Amino acid sequence: MRLELQRRPQQSxxxxxxxxxxxxxxxxxxxxxxxAVIGVDPARGLYVFFVEPLTSAWGLQELAVKxxxxxxxxxxxxxxxxxxxxxxxxxxxxxxxxxxxxxxxLAFHDTGAVWVLPAMLAAGVxxxxxxxxxPAVLKVRFGANEILTSLMxxxxxxxxxxxxxxxPWRDPMGFNFPQSVTFLPAATVPLIAGRLHVGVILxxxxxxxxxxxxxxxxxxxxxxxxxxxxxxxxxxxxxxxPLTLFVFAVSGGLxxxxxxxxxxxxxxxxxxxxxxxxxxIAIIVAFLGRLNPVGILVAGFVLxxxxxxxEQAQILLQVPLDFTSVLQGxxxxxxxxxxxxxxxRIRLVASGPRTAxxxxxxxx
Amino acid sequence: xxxxLKGAIAALGLAALVAAAPAEAQEKLKVGFVYVGxxxxxxxxxxxxxxxxxxxxxxxxxxESTYVENVPEGPDAERVIEGLVRSGHKLIFTTSFGFMEAxxxxxxxxxxxxxxxxxxxxxxxxxxxxxxxxYQGRYISGQIAAKMSKTGVVGYIGSFPIPEVVSxxxxxxxxxxxxxxxxxxxxxxxxxxxxxxxxGDAAKALLDQGADIIxxxxxxxxxxxxxxxxxxxxxxxxxxxIKFGPNTQLTSIINxxxxxxxxxxxxxxxxxxxxxxxxxxxxxxxxxxxPYTNMPDDVKAMAEATQKSIHDGTxxxxxxxxxxxxxxxxxxxxxxxxxxxxxxxxxxxQGVDEKAPN
Numbered sequence: 001m002r003l004e005l006q007r008r009p010q011q012s013x014x015x016x017x018x019x020x021x022x023x024x025x026x027x028x029x030x031x032x033x034x035x036a037v038i039g040v041d042p043a044r045g046l047y048v049f050f051v052e053p054l055t056s057a058w059g060l061q062e063l064a065v066k067x068x069x070x071x072x073x074x075x076x077x078x079x080x081x082x083x084x085x086x087x088x089x090x091x092x093x094x095x096x097x098x099x100x101x102x103x104x105x106l107a108f109h110d111t112g113a114v115w116v117l118p119a120m121l122a123a124g125v126x127x128x129x130x131x132x133x134x135p136a137v138l139k140v141r142f143g144a145n146e147i148l149t150s151l152m153x154x155x156x157x158x159x160x161x162x163x164x165x166x167x168p169w170r171d172p173m174g175f176n177f178p179q180s181v182t183f184l185p186a187a188t189v190p191l192i193a194g195r196l197h198v199g200v201i202l203x204x205x206x207x208x209x210x211x212x213x214x215x216x217x218x219x220x221x222x223x224x225x226x227x228x229x230x231x232x233x234x235x236x237x238x239x240x241x242p243l244t245l246f247v248f249a250v251s252g253g254l255x256x257x258x259x260x261x262x263x264x265x266x267x268x269x270x271x272x273x274x275x276x277x278x279x280x281i282a283i284i285v286a287f288l289g290r291l292n293p294v295g296i297l298v299a300g301f302v303l304x305x306x307x308x309x310x311e312q313a314q315i316l317l318q319v320p321l322d323f324t325s326v327l328q329g330x331x332x333x334x335x336x337x338x339x340x341x342x343x344x345r346i347r348l349v350a351s352g353p354r355t356a357x358x359x360x361x362x363x364x
Numbered sequence: 365x366x367x368x369l370k371g372a373i374a375a376l377g378l379a380a381l382v383a384a385a386p387a388e389a390q391e392k393l394k395v396g397f398v399y400v401g402x403x404x405x406x407x408x409x410x411x412x413x414x415x416x417x418x419x420x421x422x423x424x425x426x427x428e429s430t431y432v433e434n435v436p437e438g439p440d441a442e443r444v445i446e447g448l449v450r451s452g453h454k455l456i457f458t459t460s461f462g463f464m465e466a467x468x469x470x471x472x473x474x475x476x477x478x479x480x481x482x483x484x485x486x487x488x489x490x491x492x493x494x495x496x497x498x499y500q501g502r503y504i505s506g507q508i509a510a511k512m513s514k515t516g517v518v519g520y521i522g523s524f525p526i527p528e529v530v531s532x533x534x535x536x537x538x539x540x541x542x543x544x545x546x547x548x549x550x551x552x553x554x555x556x557x558x559x560x561x562x563x564g565d566a567a568k569a570l571l572d573q574g575a576d577i578i579x580x581x582x583x584x585x586x587x588x589x590x591x592x593x594x595x596x597x598x599x600x601x602x603x604x605x606i607k608f609g610p611n612t613q614l615t616s617i618i619n620x621x622x623x624x625x626x627x628x629x630x631x632x633x634x635x636x637x638x639x640x641x642x643x644x645x646x647x648x649x650x651x652x653x654x655p656y657t658n659m660p661d662d663v664k665a666m667a668e669a670t671q672k673s674i675h676d677g678t679x680x681x682x683x684x685x686x687x688x689x690x691x692x693x694x695x696x697x698x699x700x701x702x703x704x705x706x707x708x709x710x711x712x713x714q715g716v717d718e719k720a721p722n
Binding site: 058062065066162166178195266272273308311312314315318320321 | 431436442524
């Protein structure tokens with residue numbers, strides 16, 4: 001006797017949409033149990049964790065600021081992933097955008113001209129897109145695995161930035177610490193309220209444009225078809241090569257935009273490290289949001305809430321950070337488990353050779 | 365499935381309905397700490413946490429203190445510090461260099477709250493800075509290494525080539541040269557303050573390259589453990605790491621913040637707090653040396669004598685002649701480098717086998 005995962009003959013579309021909600025609900029229940037185990041009142045703990053960040057204008061602003069880069073990057077990644085192209089190097093493209101945009105800032109911010117910030121944002125997009133095109137070209141031209149090349153290029157970008165802020169771009173008045181000068185107002189993203197900056201609006205625009213493109217345009221259809229059935233796509237005249245370049249450029253460009261917004265906004269200067277791993281966390285956000293721009297918007301906020309809530313829980317309840325880390329892991333686990341069980345079912349089967357529809361088939 | 369779903373949704377709703385517990389009325393001073401690493405790193409953050417606990421212990425019911433750990437440097441730090449302000453904390457210690465800009469921004473917005481930033485150089489009327497002259501301990505370590513090394517090569521694990529670390533390397537080198545002018549120091553940068561895996565690998569690489577003593581400017585005891593496995597000797601960092609290498613540790617540079625934290629919180633309670641710039645060494649108690657172990661008595665006596673002369677102020681570590689790598693003199697014979705020169709140090713002394721961080 002053994003357990004076997006079998007693909008369901010019919011999948012419920014409704015349940016597919018409900019799956020992330022169920023996963024979040026299960027996470028909340030698990031959180032309550034864990035809080036009780038470590039001796040914190042679960043009701044108060046859940047409130048501090050999941051609700052408190054939403055109760056003040058400041059909390060909402062901070063949520064948007066934290067979620068914004070995650071969503072920007074994840075939207076780009078989702079387009080890649082739908083096309084069955086695996087860009088794992090968004091972190092590097094984010095840094096590349098920060099570098100090229102930051103260069104514009106350092107070169108021109110003392111002119112005070114109004115075009116400096118738009119030029120920075122454009123340079124950020126270009127930097128990220130060009131950097132994303134490297135693994136794309138390597139894949140199309142030489143058949144190099146883009147998972148490996150894009151991932152390894154992350155470290156190249158990070159060390160490049162590290163070298164720049166230690167060397168040529170170091171603040172001469174900064175006691176030799178590795179950081180650039182702080183950008184003057186002409187090179188900073190304007191604030192709306194608190195730390196809420198205009199970049200958040202750009203992020204919302206990107207979400208809407210991506211949603212329309214994926215759902216309504218021929219390009220969106222092409223990405224979908226080539227991703228699901230490249231052979232069928234070829235019959236339809238869709239070429240995989242150019243599409244790979246396109247999706248890498250788009251996701252790289254969006255990651256680069258996120259990078260330059262972060263550098264020109266909340267950070268305000270170039271530092272050796274300009275990201276606490278946004279490019280990697282965005283992969284989780286993309287899947288949590290079911291590779292759908294609107295879903296990603298929600299998922300980005302869910303992840304931001306768990307981060308902010310984790311800090312609040314440390315401050316107000318003295319709950320250790322490990323609790324937050326475990327909870328984020330639990331959330332991912334439930335998301336994957338729910339997805340798997342909606343697409344597949346578990347059956348107890350007698351020992352014997354595996355059935356043709358058995359678990360050897362990939363869960364996707 | 366449906367029943368289960370209902371249950372889950374009900375639980376969600378229940379959680380959302382619960383209101384915030386009312387804040388307790390109390391006159392305690394709320395003190396917040398922002399840590400860059402986990403409290404269990406047995407290094408930098410752990411020592412700040414011990415300082416916090418000692419302060420809480422000493423001041424008891426006059427103070428309520430809390431901490432946030434593993435806070436990334438940069439914009440996330442600003443949110444955490446602001447969060448502490450908004451939850452009523454009136455004195456906030458931010459304990460990593462990378463929190464500087466964030467601390468400055470929040471301090472400017474909240475002039476009624478007092479801030480203290482470790483290892484930074486930007487001050488405000490409500491923002492003090494504090495740091496330790498840990499290079500003093502590295503000079504003593506250098507002397508011990510020169511006496512104890514058989515191969516004449518010391519492996520040095522560096523975090524980031526910032527002035528604090530560079531001056532530490534120079535102090536260590538000056539110590540070795542005072543005993544044995546031909547000593548070699550090999551440096552491996554791990555580009556992290558806390559990464560036990562990388563630190564351990566760096567230690568292995570350095571031992572493979574002929575080093576028989578490991579010194580470190582990173583925060584975990586991983587290098588100590590590797591040295592212990594390989595039968596080499598090592599210096600601890602931040603805390604007494606003797607339990608990770610009972611037959612390995614020569615001494616350790618201990619950061620003891622408890623006295624400072626007690627003084628500063630007391631000052632805030634008494635209304636005598638001022639924005640100060642403290643850079644304390646052996647004499648302040650911020651720097652302590654772990655017991656000198658795994659060495660002969662004469663080496664131990666030498667180390668204790670050096671420690672005493674630095675403690676008394678009769679000997680300054682950066683006393684000339686100090687020659688830079690390019691052969692120019694940084695300090696004439698008998699001249700003592702002023703503090704700003706040490707705080708902004710971006711050059712190596714002659715004998716360091718590494719290019720300057722430029």
